[in-house]
Amino acid sequence: MLRRGELNKTSGARHKQSELTGVKGPLDTSSSTQEKPLLELHGLSTGYGETQVLWDISLHVMHGEVVALVGANGAGKSTLLNTISGLLQSWEGTIVFAGRDITRYRAERIAKLGLVQVPQGRRLFGGLTIEENLRLGAYTNRAGSARAIAADLERVYMLLPKLCERRKQLTHSLSGGEQQMCAIARGLMARPNLLLIDELSLGLAPNIVDDLLTAIDNIHRQEKMSFLLVEQDVQIALERAHRAYVLEGGHIVLSGPATDLLKSEKIRIAYLGA
Amino acid sequence: MILRTKTAPTAKAPSLKQREERGWLWSLLLGLGILGLIATIPWFGDSSALHTWTLILMFVILAQSWNFIGGFTGYSAFGNVAFFGIGAYTTGLMLLSHQPFWLGLIADALVAALFAFLLGLPVLRLRGHYFAIATLGIAEALREFVAVRDIGGGGGGLMSLPLPSLDAYVGFFYAFLGLSLLCLLITVFLTRSRFGYALIAIRENEQAAEALGVPTYWYKVGSFVLSAVPTALAGGLYAYWATGFDPDTVFNVGISAEMVLLTYLGGSGTILGPLLGAIAFEYASFQLQTSGFSLHNTLLGLSIAIVTIFLPQGCVRLIQEFVRKPAPQSTSAHRLIEGVRRVRRFIAANGI
Missing domain, CATH: 1.20.5 (Single alpha-helices involved in coiled-coils or other helix-helix interfaces)
Known part of the structure; x- marks a missing residue:
């Protein structure tokens, strides 16, 4: 469980941190219409080998926004995330991040710009300890110095105290929830401007998912970090996000404010079964 | 209450850090101690002991340098003997054209580094078995090439070099020892540095490493070159030391297999593993060989199987x-x- 008391005590210190990261996005998403989006996709299509998976995807994420990408199995959600983070090359279209065309960038260069992915299935460095995993998260050294990385580490431990307890434990011996925690923490250690989280809830008990989402909520509030959440669990995703896109068979079929989508008849019938 | 919760973790943290730091320091000291003991052999041992330990040190270097690509980066290169052969032939050719030995070694390192770089560009796009097979194939192709084109000039690639002076053999021994010391220091550096951690991250999960900003491709090529250079230098030293060799000796696929075995026996990706594995295995092997035991090679082969089944972690x-x-x-x-x-x-x- 997350200790809210502890979080409140240190929120002052973390406020300084968020100033350091230099995220100057608008605090309110409604006022952000004139602002340039942090991430913008235009007419993106891609696939594997001969098989096309995504058709003409356009979406955007504003500064400080939490956007959900929902859809059934095989809709192309993970493919889309992998294309954004550069692990997969796009066939057509453009990806613009923080004003820069990153369509042809390699994954490591994209990570350096502050667009970081928490991959599906966690993909931790199993033979290394939690702390080593977290330190590798700071590999791009966006924090700037060893001291700043150490401060980030403290901050992440404060946010997810369970990781601190087990910092010397090898990650392949962790439970699923702890591994997911570690994967998210590793993503945070990169000091992202935009964190892509692929299937946060996959294989986790509902209360653990709640804990993790609460942690993300806190980070979002305190750091004004943007999130793109890919979820199969539509209910969870729509409750937490500002806006959402619905992906179906490789096309975006629906988009809008999350609260509207949650109420929409189509979503209820297709995904929520009610 | 608040004070206590605040001081408890900070009091804990330094002690954890110290123990961590002591771990690699102990390994380094132990490694230096072992090499220091071996360094006394020319004073106490006879010429046959010198001969044996020169070869043991050569295998120590081969295992240590294989550890860079195989142990840290986790790419099972099965053709690293190619660099050994390239080193031997480059140094040999330099000696035959009346260049000094040290210049031959420099040329040997440069040629091997360039070759590893150019070879690494295509083969390091492969993974797992494909990478192993590709490197194995290239080493074999090189052996054939050297033999057919008769690079050594003695028929079938055989190369005969001028005899070094008799007291040079102690020099060879110390050259191998120095090279092995250098490899030990590089290994320690890898376990402590950002570069080394990036290699370990590639081994543990390449895609995740890439997503975190590790330039995986170039680091793999880098570790391949890093592993090639000491191997080639050992080949160059071996060439002059042995004075005569043919492609079947210096491009012997068995040497490639031995690099892997020695590293795994000791513990791949560790500081002392290749050093201890090579010393223990090669010493036992030489003892068996000199005792005239007829099943010597059978036993060695069997030990490979035993190690992989029972001690995959070394x-x-x-x-x-x-x-x-x-x-x-x-x-x-x-x-x-x-x-x-x-x-x-x-x-x-x-x-x-």
């Missing part, structure tokens, strides 16, 4: 498991139970 990890400090205030009975537990855990972890 001897160093086995030792590490047992020297971990027991919990404070535990009685000797507790320690005995804990010892038994560790044996069982180790066996279980190794899938027996």
Whole structure:
């Protein structure tokens, strides 16, 4: 469980941190219409080998926004995330991040710009300890110095105290929830401007998912970090996000404010079964 | 109350850090101690001991340098003997054209580094078995090429070099020793540095490493070159030391296999693993050979199988498991139970 008391005590210190990261996005998403989006996709299509998976995807994420990408199995959600983070090359279209065309960038260069992915299935460095995993998260050294990385580490431990307890434990011996925690923490250690989280809830008990989402909520509030959440669990995703896109068979079929989508008849019938 | 919760973790943290730092320091000191002991052999041993230990040190270097690509980066290169052969032939050709030996070694390192770089560009796009097979194939192709084009000039690629002076053999021994010391220091550097951690990240999960901003491709090429250069230098030293060799000796695929075996026997990706593995295995091998035991090679082959089945994590990890400090205030009975537990855990972890 997350200790809210502890979080409140240190929120002052973390406020300084968020100033350091230099995220100057608008605090309110409604006022952000004139602002340039942090991430913008235009007419993106891609696939594997001969098989096309995504058709003409356009979406955007504003500064400080939490956007959900929902859809059934095989809709192309993970493919889309992998294309954004550069692990997969796009066939057509453009990806613009923080004003820069990153369509042809390699994954490591994209990570350096502050667009970081928490991959599906966690993909931790199993033979290394939690702390080593977290330190590798700071590999791009966006924090700037060893001291700043150490401060980030403290901050992440404060946010997810369970990781601190087990910092010397090898990650392949962790439970699923702890591994997911570690994967998210590793993503945070990169000091992202935009964190892509692929299937946060996959294989986790509902209360653990709640804990993790609460942690993300806190980070979002305190750091004004943007999130793109890919979820199969539509209910969870729509409750937490500002806006959402619905992906179906490789096309975006629906988009809008999350609260509207949650109420929409189509979503209820297709995904929520009610 | 608040004070106590605040001081507790900070009081804990430095002690953890210190123990971590001591781990690699102990390994380094032990490695230096072992090499220091070996350094006394020319004073105490006879010429046959010198001969044996020169070769043992050569295998130490081969294992240590294979560890860079195989142990740290986790790419099972099965053709690293190619660099050994390239080193031997480059140095040999330089000597035959009346260049000084040191210049030959420099040329040998440069040629091997360039070759590893150019070879790494295509083959390091492959993974797993494909990478192993590709490197194996290239080493074999090189052996054929050198033999057919008769690079050595003595028929079938055979190369004969001028004899070094008799007292040069102690010099060869120390050259191998120095190179092995250098490899030990590089290994320690890898376990402590950002570059080394990036290589380990590639081994543990390449895609995740890439997503975190590690330039995986170039780091793989880098570690391939890093592993090629000491191997080639060992080949160059071997060439002059042996004075005569043919492609079948210096491009012997068995040497490639031995690099892998020695590293795994000791513990791949560890500081001392390749050093200890190579010394133990090669010493035993030479003893068996000189005793005239006819099943010598059979035994060695069998030991490869035994190591991969029973000790996939190597001897160093086995030792590490047992020297971990027991919990404070535990009685000797507790320690005995804990010892038994560790044996069982180790066996279980190794899938027996």
